Amino acid sequence: MLFTFSRTLLAATLAMSFAVPAYSAEPHKQIQTGAEQYKAPALKLLERLVNIDSGSGYEPGLTQVRDIAVEELKQLGFSIELVPDKAANNSHVIATLKGTGKAKILLMAHMDTVFKEGSAAERPFHIKDGRAYGPGVMDDKGGIVAGIYALKVLKDQGFKDYAQITFLLDASEETGSDAASELIRTTAKGHDVTLNLEPGRPADGLVVWRKGSATAVVEVKGKAAHAGVAPELGRNAAMEGRIRSCNWANWATKRRKPPSTSPCSRPATASTSSPTRRRPRRTYARHCRKSLTGSRRTWPVFRRIS
Ligand SMILES: [Zn+2]
Numbered sequence: 001m002l003f004t005f006s007r008t009l010l011a012a013t014l015a016m017s018f019a020v021p022a023y024s025a026e027p028h029k030q031i032q033t034g035a036e037q038y039k040a041p042a043l044k045l046l047e048r049l050v051n052i053d054s055g056s057g058y059e060p061g062l063t064q065v066r067d068i069a070v071e072e073l074k075q076l077g078f079s080i081e082l083v084p085d086k087a088a089n090n091s092h093v094i095a096t097l098k099g100t101g102k103a104k105i106l107l108m109a110h111m112d113t114v115f116k117e118g119s120a121a122e123r124p125f126h127i128k129d130g131r132a133y134g135p136g137v138m139d140d141k142g143g144i145v146a147g148i149y150a151l152k153v154l155k156d157q158g159f160k161d162y163a164q165i166t167f168l169l170d171a172s173e174e175t176g177s178d179a180a181s182e183l184i185r186t187t188a189k190g191h192d193v194t195l196n197l198e199p200g201r202p203a204d205g206l207v208v209w210r211k212g213s214a215t216a217v218v219e220v221k222g223k224a225a226h227a228g229v230a231p232e233l234g235r236n237a238a239m240e241g242r243i244r245s246c247n248w249a250n251w252a253t254k255r256r257k258p259p260s261t262s263p264c265s266r267p268a269t270a271s272t273s274s275p276t277r278r279r280p281r282r283t284y285a286r287h288c289r290k291s292l293t294g295s296r297r298t299w300p301v302f303r304r305i306s
Contacts, residue, residue, distance in 0.1 A: 034153035042149045043132070045072070049141040050125040050134035056112040056174045062090040065111045065141075069093065069169055072148045076155055078167065087179040088112070088172035094187065095169070097151075101161035106191040108184070109143040109198075110173030140173070143197030166191060218244060 048068060054061035070080050070093060078095035085092055090111075113119075113136030125134035132142075147167060168187055170180045177184065188194050200207045220241040225234025 030157060031153055034156055035149070038149050038152060042145055043127070045148070046132060046137065046141060046145045047125040047134075049144060050132075050137045051120045053115065053117045053120045054111055054113055054136070055115050055117065055119070056172060057089045058112075058117055059089045061117070062088075062111055062171050065144075066090065066093060066169065066171070069111065069144055069148070070095070073151075073167060076148070076151050083183060085171060085179045088175075090171040092171050092180050092183055093167070093169035094183075095167040097165045097167075099160040099162040099164065101163055103162050103193065104164045104191040105162055105166070106188055106194040107147045107165065107167045108170065108194060108196045109147055109167075110140045110170040110177075111144070112171055112174050113139070113141075114174050138199040140198055142199060144169070147197045164191075220244065 045068075049065055052061050052064045052068075054065045066082075070082075073093075073095040074080060076097065078097045081094040081096075082091040083094060084090075093111075115135035119135040123134060125132065125137065127133070151165070151167075166187065168184065170177055170184065172178065172180050198207075218241065220237040222237030222240060223233065223235040225231060227234065227236070
């Protein structure tokens, strides 16, 4: 019953929010019509959100994005709770809507992006050949918009067959959701099903399984010495840290396509960064510096390095 609900109505609504025809389930006519009617305002909202810089930790932009989303959710009848988070330099949002049915559904999206301030001005939202472009347009502002408009379509249908729909907006996903992890864990436990509104695959199906994410902190202890006068007395921790990071990224890359570049820049779902830096961990640095933090997004690999 719950599965049927999530697959055929809410999921279909989400999948059809932008009316991509490749979705394999039979289209629900009313939902499809509703979604098509909302295409213009949905794109307008997407444009507004994309044109606001909201890189992880950038308080002014995150606040703007949060306020816009909260306003939309309030209009849909949601009750809003803000959960302040110093590490995110902002608040996460827990919005709840009560229905008359049995299932508790959690929708999740995130407000932060991997893009620094100025990105939106540099390459603002635009549509070319039927595709929308701009910083965070897909990941995850498109997710926020898809969720909001799916809910609008359902509201228009008078659909209330759920006990509760919760919309959780994370302000720190691109830094690994460190502070939000516990909030997500406890919130998800109180629900029957979770739909994470991250970008899926080009065919627009539902992704039902993804990699995990984890971070290991690698500390390297060396021996201080003067590199010019007595290098043989020292052990350079920075160099060792860099080599180990690169070896790790190199090793993690082996399951991917054969690389033609150096280990530090190869395409792997492993990345390294310094624990003290704010740069989103899932982005690559321009330079391979002494990197002591690593993240690897598949559990078996993470277990091997930890
Ligand atoms: Zn994302």
